[in-house]
Amino acid sequence: MQKQLIIIGGVAAGTKAAAKARRESPDLKITLYTESRYISYSACGMPYYIENLIKDEKRLIVRTPEYFKEREDIDIHIKHKVTRILPEENKVEVENLETGEKFIDEYSKLLIATGSRAFVPDIEGVKLQNVFVLKDIDDAVEIKKNIKQSKKVVIVGGGYIGLELLESFKAHDTDLTMIDRSQQILNTFDLDISSHIQNYLIEEKNINIITNESMKRLIGDSKSFIKQVETSRGKIINADMVILALGVRPNIELAKEAGIEIGETGAIKVNERMQTNFPDVFAAGDCVETINIVTDKSVWIPLGSTANKMGRIAAINITGGYEEFKGITGSMVVKIFDYTASKTGLSEKEAKELGYDYVIAILMHRDKSGYMPDAKEITIKMIAEKSSGRILGAQVIGKGDADKRVNVVAAALTANMTVKEFMGIDLTYAPPYSPSIDPILIAAQMLYSKLKKEVGSITPEELQKHLKQREKAAIIDIRTPSEFKAWHIENSQNVLFEDLEEKIGQANRETILCCEGGMESYLLTLQLMEKGYQNIRFVDGGMNFYKNL
């Protein structure tokens, strides 16, 4: 019998694996089953389709079933649901969703690429009209169709998709509310970072953001259309559309039922070759867990870029080759209007939860040479392990060029670099692209000083707590008098450089220095400590950072 690869699922990992398997093995029979009527589409592009930056949903479709048949000799069966996997017999049971017909198909290798589904909580009203999730193209088309009649939209969940959708809806001039049950939007970032974006959304984009509250129930009108959202604390928000952006869950039920091992994260467990506990059964994409190479722990972070790579590697192994997927570093980027938020490796709270002994550096800096008229602010938070000095992660956000700098950190994480090694990376420089020392290198230098214990600092969050205590340090603000006048910490004093040492000498207690973005006070602290002043720290990220908390 001809060897057959059966693939379940037709989005990123499934179609990537199909195409790669075909290139590796011209004679293999390749059959793909998917419940959906679309395959090979960019789910990540849907917010921009809703925004109408992309007019036609067909632009999101990378390849059609016809293309796969004609060009790759791959049989794609849309609207076909695999209802059972029989791994002992190398068989699957399939249902044609249009005819209801059921049949058995036999594989030599199976790839499970069932992806993930939007999480919908089991509460009153989730089935009302104009309550949507955004998971596939049909959802996107429905949302876009109804958007013109919608004046008030509530987005439940402040993750990547929810945040991207703010821009999509604002383009249609809707009134927007975002609800997040946690204390912050963009929950994978540290609170002191995400709070900047939260303030930006409230102040500059006029978004109503409600944190620390969940959605209690959805209230409909007489025609079963959504009318109001009630929150856990009893707030009532009017809405004529609700988007449930509460994250996704891996589609593992089929695998689990067949005895395929599920990992500790709740997604399918695979080895480095993307192989499950059944040697002929592979799995890839949003339905599998992987390793975070920073922590060496299992993680489930479903992303299109990862799914693509996993699909490629699964196909190589399925067709007799050998290639390993070593894991991820949790790199991501999200565009929130003209704000960019990117991350790789661990956040501070993740490092803390995992018990790392770490140091952090926070820096606000221009993304280009300061004299370039289009230079904009970016904020960097970088984390390193105290004992080893190796980098653990970075978050970069801002209106400036904040999207690719974390990729250098991602490379460093892959190479297990220390902060010192990182400082030696020869980054490009020209005034339209970066300052002469890239902010990410300055952040690394600050980390390095902290690792060497040359300077001490206080994080804005620690400072907030400190200010509530009875015994307070002397807080010395070294910004210009006009900056100080515009906004400053209560009881802080504005001290000119020439009076600084005298003031510190008089203080007779700990001194906390603060500047604009964290760099100047860091350098001053370094200098003062060399001079013998001991009881002195600077505020990480400076006042521009602090006031956004």
Add this chain to the structure above:
Amino acid sequence: MQKQLIIIGGVAAGTKAAAKARRESPDLKITLYTESRYISYSACGMPYYIENLIKDEKRLIVRTPEYFKEREDIDIHIKHKVTRILPEENKVEVENLETGEKFIDEYSKLLIATGSRAFVPDIEGVKLQNVFVLKDIDDAVEIKKNIKQSKKVVIVGGGYIGLELLESFKAHDTDLTMIDRSQQILNTFDLDISSHIQNYLIEEKNINIITNESMKRLIGDSKSFIKQVETSRGKIINADMVILALGVRPNIELAKEAGIEIGETGAIKVNERMQTNFPDVFAAGDCVETINIVTDKSVWIPLGSTANKMGRIAAINITGGYEEFKGITGSMVVKIFDYTASKTGLSEKEAKELGYDYVIAILMHRDKSGYMPDAKEITIKMIAEKSSGRILGAQVIGKGDADKRVNVVAAALTANMTVKEFMGIDLTYAPPYSPSIDPILIAAQMLYSKLKKEVGSITPEELQKHLKQREKAAIIDIRTPSEFKAWHIENSQNVLFEDLEEKIGQANRETILCCEGGMESYLLTLQLMEKGYQNIRFVDGGMNFYKNL
């Protein structure tokens, strides 16, 4: 006697070292001598000052002598020329250029940061009015002052500064000619890459570019103003301003005279701590050579970013600390109107000259997801060593986001990564920032296939040569009929996918496949070779790349 650090030179390395030395050592006496009347300015910002993006030249000055005195207790003597170094006696001889007074000063440590100067050839007419170099702020001020009266400007030299100045002058609506004696502008890049930029400048920016010719002499009018440039082949070009952008030379004469060792590149030789052959004499910045960590060979690549880092490390070692400058990877970026050109590591021609056995990959690809309306083309050329599989370098150019992708490669070079390791880097993805697999990772995948000998290719330059031979391969163009009609290689045939195998079967000779940007034909070649077709290659970079040669 109080210990004194004397620094010669006040731009990037000198002032950086002064500030860092002060932070490390509060009691050290620090004195800086410079011939210039400016210190601590951004030379790299001067093109944008001339363009008038920056109105006032003072914006380019980072720190003034007064600042250094008041804030850092550093004595800066402008218009003071160090005329002699006496390293055996730890003394320097200084001349006050305003009074003519000469005096001796004594150092415990000396830092030579004399930088570089613009090269001016010894030919007729270089002293004419309105013939400029661009090396310091006085030059920039003079050029900007005279620009309004200048209608025709000739830039001699197609390096970074010359190319940046095109934009500066075009903003003043001048008619521009660029002359380069070599076969290409942007000579540190490969010709097949720089030719794209050359075509862009000619076709879209209306720049007159003359390569393979040098400047023979400059011809003045009766008032000794520049009137014409005569080239080596006798072309006469009218000009009312000429910029000599012929590169720079290290200022080493002072050091050399004092017996300080000069390296094989002609710049000052230092160890990893920035120390010369005299233990108390350090050197940093444009006047020293360093190591290219890719080749482990000495190189002299003067750049502001490198000077800054060297200054910092010199200061740490001067003040009793220990830190090493490990070298560079030759990373650079230049903005040429709306075109970006960036590079790190080796170009193909450098790899060839150094005798490496290498493979290359060329890819033209959108910088973002193809469906995003603002997606733009970038071109990547990446090079790896055949035997070890390690990455040797990358060049990225284009109107799209081409400035930061090489930084990931720079990190990989620092970590000595192989192509395979590089492919595992978890880069960020969202449609507004990149395709789901970043083009730099696709280029790495292509390199990997070539390293594994899964595919063969022909570079556009090899194809040009091939087309001149009598025995030609069958050239099969798989683009759409309309693309083919618009432009194609002579004697190539446009073949639809369904007829491809038949055509290859009939060919009875080598087949060369070509597509738009190099990716599709690469994938097809991979597939066809798996099917057993052997005598088949694809064109690196595709037809979009080829037609720009």
